[in-house]
Amino acid sequence: MNFGLTEEQRMVQKMVRDFSQKEVAPIIQEYDRKQEMAPFILPRMGELGILGICIPEKYSGAGMDYISLGLACEELEAVDTTLRVVMSVHTGLCSMTLWQWGSEEQKQKFLVPLARGDKIGAGAFTEPGAGSDFANIQTTGKRDGEDYILNGEKMWISLASNADYALVTVRTQKDTGKSSGELTSFIVDLSTPGVTRGDIHGKLGVRAGSTGWINFQDVRVPVANRIGEEGEGFKVTMSAFDNGRYTVAAGATGLIRAALEASVNYANERKAFGKPIAQHQLIQSKIAHMALNYEAAQLLYLKAGWMKNEGQRNTKETSAAKWFATEKSFEAANEAIQIHGAYGFSDEYNVERYLRNARGAVIYEGSNEIQQLIQASYALGERQDKALRMEMPAYEE
Secondary structure: OOOOOOHHHHHHHHHHHHHHHHHHHHHHHHHHHHOOOOOOHHHHHHHOOOOOOOOOHHHOOOOOOHHHHHHHHHHHHOOOHHHHHHHHHHHHHHHHHHHHHOOHHHHHHHHHHHHHOOOOEEEEOOEOOEOOOHHHOOOEEEEEOOEEEEEEEEEEEEOOOOOOEEEEEEEOOOOOOOOHHHEEEEEEEOOOOOEEEEEOOOOOOOOOOOEEEEEEEEEEEEHHHEEOOOOOHHHHHHHHHHHHHHHHHHHHHHHHHHHHHHHHHHHHHOEEOOEEHHHOHHHHHHHHHHHHHHHHHHHHHHHHHHHHHHOOOOHHHHHHHHHHHHHHHHHHHHHHHHHHHHHHHOOOOOHHHHHHHHHHHOOOOOOHHHHHHHHHHHHOOOOOOOOOOOOOOOOOO
């Protein structure tokens, strides 16, 4: 086993760290308060090649490996979760799914501009009545000649107001009891007539980013935009979640690190009972747990990234990494506030934002209750992954 990073991986790590720490960190608190995304972020991430980091060069991506993707997500969320959310939906859910399931024509038409950052992508799956109960999707797609006509609404969609394209899964056959075989996925140009969208305000966290809704009213989508075959939408979407959960796990690891670093700095500066609070054992206990959980979370996502590089199915490992890292990021942020005392309760310090941002990750990309059920089904021998018609490509140097 080789736990070292390659020179290229370290280069990616440094580049993304420099961008997030130098360009975003100084302004993120302002935009979190305004509940707006800083307008330069998406263009700048595209310019730096971050948005297409693991997409092959033949499709205008940076051609880096999946571990580099994880490292990038860790560095981004160490500054703010909104940055990593961009990677989860644009890269993990949309671009990587196109790379895995799309035809060559679809890749040239949609993946190339996404990898360059010329276009922004989103994943539109969740509905008002379909989150964890994904097979309960009610948005419909009815075949009409060389088009499908989409009707329905998607909710809690990250980058809803920013995206040019969305990977959308709908019900294309009559409901015979929430069958997952009745679902089909499409890449939808969100400038198509009949598409309306807007932002959701008043969120607990991830305020410096776009989360919204997308409504489809008699929206015509060409058959050529179908991703995979009709009825494969469940498999396509679950593949997308494998990639999205990987980015969430890596990002949550960065949030643990940020909470740890903030706590160490504050504990060394703040004095109580005549000495820095870092010298008090209960404070040390909190910091020790953060440090341990950071190491464990990082190892979990790096293992999943290595499996992706090797072309191995990683649904189990990615689920475990997402579950552990997001639970521990929320725990770390909560303990960081405790260490900061009353100051942690104010947005004068970043740890208040870390806690609000960390809370969402235990819900989205498959709630952690769902991750527990997934892990139990593997442990009990009730679940075995079957080969997909289109497997995620292994990394090729």
